[in-house]
Every structure is written in C-alpha cells, then in structure tokens.
Amino acid sequence: MxxxxxxxxxxxxxxxxxxxxxxxPEERWAGCKKALFSHMQGKVLFLAVGTGLDIPNFPPGQDITGIDISSRMLEKAKPRAATYEGKLELLEMDVHDMPFADDSFDQIYTSCTFCSVPNPVKGLESLKRVLKPGGELRMFEHTGSQYFPFNVMMHIMTPLSRKIGPDMNRDTVENVQLAGFEVIEVGNIFLDVVKTIYAKKPR
Ligand SMILES: C[S@@+](CC[C@H](N)C(=O)[O-])C[C@H]1O[C@@H](n2cnc3c(N)ncnc32)[C@H](O)[C@@H]1O
Incomplete structure (x- = not known):
C-alpha cells in the first residue's frame, strides 16, 4: 500500500x-545530468520523475517508465513528458510497492531521489528486485558530507528539511552497497555532497 x-x-x-x-540547481546541474542520462539504453526505469525537470535532459528515442509517489508532481510532469521524443510513460507509484515483475528493467536512473525516499535501503532493494541481473543503476544524488562543518550543519538541518522535503544527511553510497548493489564508480560533482553513483546488480 x-x-x-x-x-x-x-x-x-x-x-x-x-x-x-x-x-x-537545475540549470547548474543540467550538463552533469545530461551526461549521466546519455547512457540510457534498453528498458529504463526512472524513479521519482517529480515535475519532470529532468525530462529535457533525457536522450531522445528511449523507452522510459517514469514513476513518482506524488500525483501532483506527476500532473506538472505531463506537459514536459508530452514533448519527449521517444517512449515515456508516467505512473503514480511508491518505490516500496512496485507491481513490476522481477528483472523487468535493463537500467534504473534516479535524480535527487534517495534524499527523499523514507526508507532508502528498502527502496534500493526494491529497485534491485526489478532490475535484471547485471543491470545498471545510475544515480545523481545529493548526500551528507564527511567533512566538518558541513556534516554537523546537515545533521542539524535534516529534522527540519525532512518535514517539507528531503533529508540532507544520507549516506547514499553506503545505502546502495547495503542494498546489495556492486558500486562501480562514484563521481564527486560538488564537494563530497553532490554525487553520481554507478552501480550494478550482481549476476
Ligand atoms: C527532490 S524531488 C526530485 C524530483 C526530480 N527527480 C528532480 O530532480 O526534479 C524527490 C521526488 O521523490 C519522490 N518520492 C519520494 N518518495 C518516493 C517514493 N517512496 N516512491 C516514489 N517516489 C518518491 C517525490 O514525490 C519527489 O517527486
């Protein structure tokens, strides 16, 4: 449910x-996101499409299923999805409760998502279930920092930021590992806070 x-x-x-x-943020990170999404191929799941701000950065001609838990976010995403030159289906869905069969997708993408999913390791385990063995998980995420004073500031801000939006202090790389993915590459885009993560579901 x-x-x-x-x-x-x-x-x-x-x-x-x-x-x-x-x-x-979107204008600032658009180039990095475009580079990340340029790897799209096969049957792609995009988790947390939000209002569709990422859609203009998708390469054309792909077969993408975009999901999000919020119907209001998806309402705003619809006009952006209509301009996409490829197959893009939007579905209202909780990552913890996806009706897709096991091993359904070749690749999964996320963008500023695992700061928001309430139970990140469980959410990532759900993604692993629907990804084919050897399939790719490619993420653009902001995470907590290891360094003072950012780490302390983020821990202090999180109880407040969580009420209206994301957690600021998540260790998403560790969460990806805890969920059973093999982390192939982590890119630091801004300090150790904004990251790209490339992982695979073991065969
Ligand atoms: C910070 S927004 C990012 C939206 C978009 N990816 C972007 O970068 O513009 C986080 C998104 O995660 C979605 N979300 C949070 N928890 C979710 C869940 N359990 N299942 C699916 N989507 C979820 C929210 O509805 C929201 O659209």
Whole structure:
C-alpha cells in the first residue's frame, strides 16, 4: 500500500517545486545530468520523475517508465513528458510497492531521489528486485558530507528539511552497497555532497 504521509508531503511540495528548483540547481546541474542520462539504453526505469525537470535532459528515442509517489508532481510532469521524443510513460507509484515483475528493467536512473525516499535501503532493494541481473543503476544524488562543518550543519538541518522535503544527511553510497548493489564508480560533482553513483546488480 502507498505511503500516504510521503505522498501528501510531496503533493504539498509540488506547487512551489519548480520555483525552488528550476532556476538555480537545475540549470547548474543540467550538463552533469545530461551526461549521466546519455547512457540510457534498453528498458529504463526512472524513479521519482517529480515535475519532470529532468525530462529535457533525457536522450531522445528511449523507452522510459517514469514513476513518482506524488500525483501532483506527476500532473506538472505531463506537459514536459508530452514533448519527449521517444517512449515515456508516467505512473503514480511508491518505490516500496512496485507491481513490476522481477528483472523487468535493463537500467534504473534516479535524480535527487534517495534524499527523499523514507526508507532508502528498502527502496534500493526494491529497485534491485526489478532490475535484471547485471543491470545498471545510475544515480545523481545529493548526500551528507564527511567533512566538518558541513556534516554537523546537515545533521542539524535534516529534522527540519525532512518535514517539507528531503533529508540532507544520507549516506547514499553506503545505502546502495547495503542494498546489495556492486558500486562501480562514484563521481564527486560538488564537494563530497553532490554525487553520481554507478552501480550494478550482481549476476
Ligand atoms: C527532490 S524531488 C526530485 C524530483 C526530480 N527527480 C528532480 O530532480 O526534479 C524527490 C521526488 O521523490 C519522490 N518520492 C519520494 N518518495 C518516493 C517514493 N517512496 N516512491 C516514489 N517516489 C518518491 C517525490 O514525490 C519527489 O517527486
């Protein structure tokens, strides 16, 4: 059953999400995201499509299933999805409760997602279930920092930021490993906070 607390939180955030994200962060990271998404091939699952700000960075001609727990976020994503030159299906779905068969996808992408999914290791385990053996998980994520004073600031900010949106202090690389993926490469995009993570489901 869908997690209604999380769904409602992100439904509330949908109204101002583009205003908060579109100008600064999205423009800043668009090049890195485009490079990450350029690896798309085969049957692709995109977790947490949000309002669709990532869609203009998708390479054309792909077969993508985009899911998100929030119907309000997805409403905003629809016009962006309509401009995509390829197959892009949007579905309202909780990553913890996906009806896809085991080993359904060749690749899975996430973008600023595992700061938000309430139970990150369980969410990542769900992704592993629907990914084919040897399949790729490619992520663009902001994480907690190891370094003072950022680590302390992020721990202090998280109880507040969590009420309206993401956790600031997650160790997503460790969570990917705990979920049973093999981490192939981690790229530090900004300090040790904004990262790309490339992992595989073991065969
Ligand atoms: C910070 S937003 C990122 C949206 C988009 N990827 C972007 O970068 O613009 C986090 C997204 O995760 C979604 N989300 C949170 N928990 C989820 C879950 N359990 N299952 C599916 N989506 C979830 C939220 O609805 C929200 O759209």
């Amino acid at each position: 869908a997690d209604l607390t999380t769904k409602r939180k992100w439904d509330r955030a949908a109204k101002n999400f583009d205003f908060m994200a579109a100008k600064g």
